[in-house]
Amino acid sequence: xxxxxxxxxxxFVALACLPAAAQAPAAKTATSAVKSKWTPPxxxxxDPDLQGEWPATARIPMQRATSLGNRxxxxxxxxxERLSRAQxxxxxxxxxxxxxxxxxxxNPPSYWQERGKPDRQASLVVDPPDGRIPPLTPxxxxxxxxxxxGLGPGxxxxxxxxxWEDFDYYSRCISRGMVSSMLPTLYNFGNExxxxxxxxxxxxxxxxxxxxxxxxxRPHVGKAIVSYMGDSRGHWEGQTLVVETSNLESQPGAGGxxxxxxxVLTERFQRISPNELSYDVTVxxxxxxxKPWTIHMPYKxxxxxxxxxxxxxxxxxxxxxxLTGARDLEKKxxxxxxxx
Amino acid sequence: MRTFATLLLAAVLPAAAQNTAYRAxxxFDGHADLSGIYEALNTANWDLxxxxxxxxxxxxxxxxxxxxxGQSVVEGGVIPYKxxxxxxxxxxxxxxxxxxxxxxxxxxGIPRANYLPYPFQIVQTPRGIMFVYEYASANRLVxxxxxxxxxxxxxxxxxxxxxxxDTLVVDVTGLNGLAWFDRAGDFASKQLHVVExxxxxxxxxxxxxxxxEDPSVFTRPWKISMPLYRRVEKNAQVLExxxxxxxEELLYGQYKxxxxxxxxxx
Amino acid sequence: MRTRLATWAxxxxxLLTPVWAHHAxxxxxxxxxxxxxxxxxxxxxxxxxxxxxxxxxxxxDGTVTNWMVECGSPNIMLRRSFxxxxxxxxxxxxxxxxxxxxxxxxxxxxxxxxxxxxxxxVGGSNPDVPEDQK
Numbered sequence: 048x049x050x051x052x053x054x055x056x057x058x059f060v061a062l063a064c065l066p067a068a069a070q071a072p073a074a075k076t077a078t079s080a081v082k083s084k085w086t087p088p089x090x091x092x093x094d095p096d097l098q099g100e101w102p103a104t105a106r107i108p109m110q111r112a113t114s115l116g117n118r119x120x121x122x123x124x125x126x127x128e129r130l131s132r133a134q135x136x137x138x139x140x141x142x143x144x145x146x147x148x149x150x151x152x153x154n155p156p157s158y159w160q161e162r163g164k165p166d167r168q169a170s171l172v173v174d175p176p177d178g179r180i181p182p183l184t185p186x187x188x189x190x191x192x193x194x195x196x197g198l199g200p201g202x203x204x205x206x207x208x209x210x211w212e213d214f215d216y217y218s219r220c221i222s223r224g225m226v227s228s229m230l231p232t233l234y235n236f237g238n239e240x241x242x243x244x245x246x247x248x249x250x251x252x253x254x255x256x257x258x259x260x261x262x263x264x265r266p267h268v269g270k271a272i273v274s275y276m277g278d279s280r281g282h283w284e285g286q287t288l289v290v291e292t293s294n295l296e297s298q299p300g301a302g303g304x305x306x307x308x309x310x311v312l313t314e315r316f317q318r319i320s321p322n323e324l325s326y327d328v329t330v331x332x333x334x335x336x337x338k339p340w341t342i343h344m345p346y347k348x349x350x351x352x353x354x355x356x357x358x359x360x361x362x363x364x365x366x367x368x369x370l371t372g373a374r375d376l377e378k379k380x381x382x383x384x385x386x387x
Numbered sequence: 388m389r390t391f392a393t394l395l396l397a398a399v400l401p402a403a404a405q406n407t408a409y410r411a412x413x414x415f416d417g418h419a420d421l422s423g424i425y426e427a428l429n430t431a432n433w434d435l436x437x438x439x440x441x442x443x444x445x446x447x448x449x450x451x452x453x454x455x456x457g458q459s460v461v462e463g464g465v466i467p468y469k470x471x472x473x474x475x476x477x478x479x480x481x482x483x484x485x486x487x488x489x490x491x492x493x494x495x496g497i498p499r500a501n502y503l504p505y506p507f508q509i510v511q512t513p514r515g516i517m518f519v520y521e522y523a524s525a526n527r528l529v530x531x532x533x534x535x536x537x538x539x540x541x542x543x544x545x546x547x548x549x550x551x552x553d554t555l556v557v558d559v560t561g562l563n564g565l566a567w568f569d570r571a572g573d574f575a576s577k578q579l580h581v582v583e584x585x586x587x588x589x590x591x592x593x594x595x596x597x598x599x600e601d602p603s604v605f606t607r608p609w610k611i612s613m614p615l616y617r618r619v620e621k622n623a624q625v626l627e628x629x630x631x632x633x634x635e636e637l638l639y640g641q642y643k644x645x646x647x648x649x650x651x652x653x
Numbered sequence: 654m655r656t657r658l659a660t661w662a663x664x665x666x667x668l669l670t671p672v673w674a675h676h677a678x679x680x681x682x683x684x685x686x687x688x689x690x691x692x693x694x695x696x697x698x699x700x701x702x703x704x705x706x707x708x709x710x711x712x713x714d715g716t717v718t719n720w721m722v723e724c725g726s727p728n729i730m731l732r733r734s735f736x737x738x739x740x741x742x743x744x745x746x747x748x749x750x751x752x753x754x755x756x757x758x759x760x761x762x763x764x765x766x767x768x769x770x771x772x773x774x775v776g777g778s779n780p781d782v783p784e785d786q787k
Contacts, residue, residue, distance in 0.1 A: 090513065091415045098514055144770045151687065151749045151763045153678045155703070158775055159725030161732075203677045209644035211635045218677060220702070221631045222524075235701075235728045241512040241528075243422065244415060248510060248517055250526070252728065257519045257526045259508055259625065274627035354528075355728040356541040360631045361493045361565075362700035364723075364759075369680035370642035372754025377644070385680040538736040539699040539727045 083319035086286060092244045094262075095286045097318050100354070101346035103229070103236040106133065106163030111170035111178025119178065120167045129165035136162055161234040166345060171230065174329075174341035180302045187304045187335035190297075200299035208373035208383040211366055216298060219366065220254060220359035222275035224298045225312055226328050228256050230344060237354040238346070240316075240324075247281055247288060252354045260290055267293050270308055277312065288316040304335035322348040411553055411587040414511045419553035421509050421516075421585055424618040424625060425593050427502035430457030432489075434571035435611060436465060444484035454570075460502075462610040466573060472604045479572025487570055491638060492630035494525050494542035496566025497559045497581050498597040498611065506618055508625045509585075516548060516555065521625045529557050537561020540577055555585040575601040591617045678723075682761045686752035690720055690760065694744045699727040699737050706762070708746060722748050722762040725774070735774050746773060 087095045106129070111119075121129070140158035170178035183191070194200045195212060205213035217223050228251040229238065237252030249258045260281040267278045278294035291313055295306035310332035317325045324346040331339040373383035414420035430438070437459045443452035459465070468476060479486060489495060495503055505521040516529040529548040537545035537560050545561035564577035584596040593615040600608040692708035706722045730739070747766050753759040765773040 098512070141775065143772060143775050145764055145766045145772050147770075153682045153684060153751050153761055153763070155678070155723065155725055155762060156764060156772070158772065159729060161729055204679060205677075208680060211639055211643070214677075214680075219631060219635070221629055234726055237728075239514075239528075241510070241514045241517060243510045243512045246510055248512065248519075250528075255524055255526060257517070257524065259510060259517075259519055265622065268622075268624065268626070272626060275629060276627060353732060355538075355731050356494075356543055357701045357726070357728060358494050358542050359702050361488075361542060362698070362702060364705070365677070365681050365702070366635075366639060367642065368753050368755055368757070368759065369677075370639055372681065372683075372756075374642060374644070375755050385677050387677070387679060538731045540737065 083286075083317065083325075085318075085320050087318040090242050094242060094244075094283065095288070095318065096242070097240045097247070097288060097316055097324060098242055099240060099348045100350060100352040101238045101240060101324050102349050102352045103231040103238060103344065104161075104163045104347060104349070105166040105168070105231060105345055107166050107168050107171050107231070107344075109171050109230075110180060111172065113177075113179070115169050115178070117176045117178075119169055119173060119176075121169055126165065126167050133162065133165050159234075161236065163231050163236075168343065168345065171342045171344060172340060173327075173343040175338060180340050181336050181338040183304045183335060184333075184337055187332075190305045190307075190335070191299060191303065194299065194305075204385045204387045206384050208369050208385065211370070214366070214369075216275070217254075220363045222254055222256070222298075223251075224275045225277050225292060225295060226330065226342065228253070228276065229314075229326070229328065230342070235355075235357055237352055239354050247290075250354060253357050254359045255357050270294065273297070273308075286317060288314075290314040290316070302330060302336065302340065304332070307332055307334040309334045324348070409587070409589045416511075416513070418511070418550050419555075419587060420511065421555055421587060421593065422511050423593075424506050424508045424623045425615040426506040426618055427504070427595075427613060428616050429460065429502065429613055430455055431460045431502040431611070431613060432499065432504060432569055433457060435459065435461050435569050435573055436571070438571070444490075460611045460613045462612065467606045467609055469604060469606055476572050476574060479567065479574055481572075483570060483572055485637070487572070488566055489522075489570065490634070492523055492634045494523055494566065495520070496542050496562060497527075497544050497546075498583065498599070499566060499568055500525050500527075500543070501583075501595055501597075501615065502613060505628060506623070506625050519625055521628050523628065523630050529555075534558070540564070542566060544581070551584070553586060555583075557581075557583040557585070559583065574604070575599070576603045578603050588614070591619065593617065678761055681723075681753060681759075682751040683754045684751060688748070688750060688752050688760050690722070690748045691745065692720065692748075694740065694742050694746060695719060696742065697737070697740055699730075701726055701728065704730075706740070706746070706765070708748070718758055720748075720758045720760060722750070722760050722765065724762045724765060730774055733774065740773070 087097065090096045136157065172178045172180055175181055192199055198206065201213050201215045203215055203218055207213055211219055232253060235253045239250040241248040245262050247260045247262065249260065250256065256276055258276055258279050260279045262281045264282065265280065267280060273294050273296045275296045275298055277292040279290050279292045281288055281290040291311060293311050295310045297305045297307065299305055312328055312330055314326065314328045319325050326344045326346055327341055329339050329341040376383050411419035414422065433454050434457060438454065438457050440456045441454045443454055445452045484490065500507065500520050503522045507518060507520040510517045515531050517526065518529065519526045525543060527543045527546050529546040531548050534547035535545060540561050540563035542563060542565065544559040546557050546559050548555060548557045559581040562577065562579045564575060564579060567574050578601050580600045582598045586594045588594045594612070595615050596610060596612040598608055598610045690708065690710045692710035694706055695709050696707040698705040704724045704727050706724055708720050708722060709717050710720050711717050745768055747768070748760060748762050749764040750761040
């Protein structure tokens with residue numbers, strides 16, 4: 048029972064978990080440019096005002112079920128099903144009294160996560176039109192495989208626990224990197240936009256990231272300076288903030304490939320109504336992916352949301368416990384592989 | 388004749404001569420504009436008090452890891468520890484190679500974040516004043532509205548700010564007592580209360596003062612002060628220094644899988 | 654399910670965050686060591702990625718063992734109006750979960766309740782510890 052529930056929640060961010068839609072309406076493609084008649088108010092110095100708390104609450108899977116093909120939106124029936132599942136989750140979460148010894152797992156109770164809200168958008172990936180990340184180039188595949196001496200990237204559920212390098216950067220509390228820092232996760236998905244003359248600041252709660260993005264057209268830093276969050280430069284195109292990010296550290300995670308020195312991320316932020324921020328990010332790294340790909344994320348304003356300090360590394364007991372636990376398992380001749 | 392008139396004016400209007408005092412440029416909201424990138428240029432991060440040159444924690448790094456001399460930034464020179472707290476400071480110092488939170492890439496807390504040897508940026512926004520530190524991606528948003536109480540204790544504290552003329556005053560509570568003040572083991576507890584004052588004294592310097600209070604550790608409140616220097620390079624930028632990946636060996640190295648020949652770690 | 658997991662693991666969109674990553678509880682706790690603990694809170698670490706509640710558990714033989722129980726992120730609690738003042742030292746709680754793989758007195762808090770079965774940090778209208786359970 049519990050396993051099923053875990054897997055069901057799992058599915059909201061995983062692939063291929065939606066029921067096959069037998070009768071699909073006419074195919075619709077989402078576009079990254081959003082037409083809006085509404086013009087946002089201006090900051091005191093005259094820039095479009097995008098400021099506010101925009102937590103990543105939309106519960107949209109990264110990639111689209113292949114059965115949906117090029118259909119970018121769910122049908123009413125599919126959305127109703129997602130909503131009903133979310134409703135059941137919310138009811139379970141707000142049960143005040145425990146039901147005796149049911150529901151004991153290795154995870155914390157589900158009411159200690161923050162739930163996103165189901166959305167009609169079928170997948171975060173909206174381009175290519177099938178909503179799936181394009182394949183890696185041969186070079187891109189080889190680069191990922193070569194990690195950890197040929198074992199591939201570290202993971203949440205590592206194949207062994209020899210060292211911290213068997214875990215992913217997120218579990219090591221280093222960074223979620225780009226683009227992941229902007230996207231939904233299971234909790235603490237706070238994003239805040241602040242503005243000042245000549246700057247836009249984007250804060251991500253997990254893991255206390257702050258991008259201070261200059262708007263004055265200055266060049267990027269030199270190619271040798273790479274970072275997990277990259278080097279961002281912004282400018283306005285009408286009401287849309289366009290941010291170009293390069294100088295990305297070669298990090299596993301985003302879209303399954305590693306960024307190279309050719310990687311450029313282009314984000315577009317447009318406030319299309321008082322409470323909605325349309326966000327697109329195009330990932331272009333021809334050395335890694337065979338085509339550029341684009342994510343669309345509909346942010347909703349939540350003035351009641353508050354970002355709190357997320358000091359991850361400082362409290363990462365898990366790393367110590369997992370390593371010492373693995374050494375104990377080895378002494379007993381057992382495998383250290385972590386099963387989800 | 389003009390020179391005489393000027394001299395006469397200067398003689399009879401001494402107050403007017405004082406109006407050459409610097410006035411910071413204005414931010415969008417009419418307050419002083421403190422925005423910019425700053426960095427401390429002293430050795431306060433080694434030791435807030437007077438210190439002679441001495442070996443660092445790793446002789447293998449030669450002069451690079453050694454501690455330079457430096458003058459106290461503490462008003463009155465010495466930190467007023469209670470006797471038992473002074474013993475704890477000495478123990479911290481003796482164990483600083485492994486216990487200094489800076490060595491472990493832990494968030495630096497306040498006031499230390501402001502005088503680490505890394506730049507930080509102040510950005511004034513309608514939603515509050517952002518401090519973005521290069522070291523460990525530390526940051527804090529200073530609330531300039533109605534002061535808020537700390538809901539839980541954190542590394543960078545709960546920061547409530549207001550203007551006192553052209554001085555930004557930040558009242559910091561809700562600190563978790565785990566950060567140090569410097570590499571010499573100076574410390575405080577969860578009861579730490581810091582009141583900071585940031586004032587631009589001229590185009591290139593930001594005067595920084597912090598009054599520190601913790602009745603469980605110190606016999607009285609005490610104060611530090613120092614200039615912070617504006618980074619004036621055209622391309623000045625706070626870069627990224629996550630540093631976690633540089634400390635994993637220090638923190639966890641003894642627990643990783645050892646090569647087959649070595650005995651298993653206990 | 655195996656096939657789906659294999660597909661996932663085979664590595665297309667690895668942006669995913671499976672349930673309860675921040676980090677893998679499965680790396681830390683042992684499925685074969687279920688525990689049920691009742692004890693008084695001695696300390697609360699309101700930290701990330703997850704907070705830890707320390708409790709003194711009286712063993713059948715009368716000795717007392719201090720356990721550390723892993724709970725949720727304080728950020729979530731704060732957004733629900735629970736603060737560090739919402740759970741006090743001395744409160745009695747019952748924990749069900751699994752013990753750490755390394756055999757220490759650490760457990761995950763899969764179910765954390767007060768004596769009457771009320772779940773910890775649910776019910777925003779009265780976040781305080783009930784008087785009779787302090």
